[in-house]
Amino acid sequence: MSMEADNKTTNNQEKKKKHFSFLYVLGGGFLKEDFFTRHTRMIVLVVILIFFFIGNRYTCLQKLREIDRLQQELRDVRFEALSISSELTGNSRQSQIEMLIEEQGIDLEGATTPPYELKK
Secondary structure, three states: OHHHHHHHHHHHHHHHHHHHOHHHHHOOHHHHOHHHHHOHHHHHHHHHHHHHHHHHHHHHHHHHHHHHHHHHHHHHHHHHHHHHHHHHHHHOOHHHHHHHHHHHOOOOOOOOOOOOOOOO
16 A cells, blocks of 8 residues: 555656646646646636737727827817917907008098998
């Protein structure tokens, strides 16, 4: 019986050596272990899910960058529209129009009577 006990101990030691051997892991020997053969489907599913989550995160980051870029562009366009509107308002004042008419040398005069509204 002691021979069998020594044999089992030797086999257990050899198995433990295989687990810690660099060549054993690098050569793919650990893939032949009972755990990996029983859970192959689950491992493949987990790897596929990991790839899916990584791809999803990458896509989300790209979309966030695009949203930031578009928001900055929108701010710039709003500022430009506000500037143009302000400039137009300033140029449409009566005093500004009269000054531009004088500078251009156009023979026009301002109205002396105020405008009135026609009613039905």
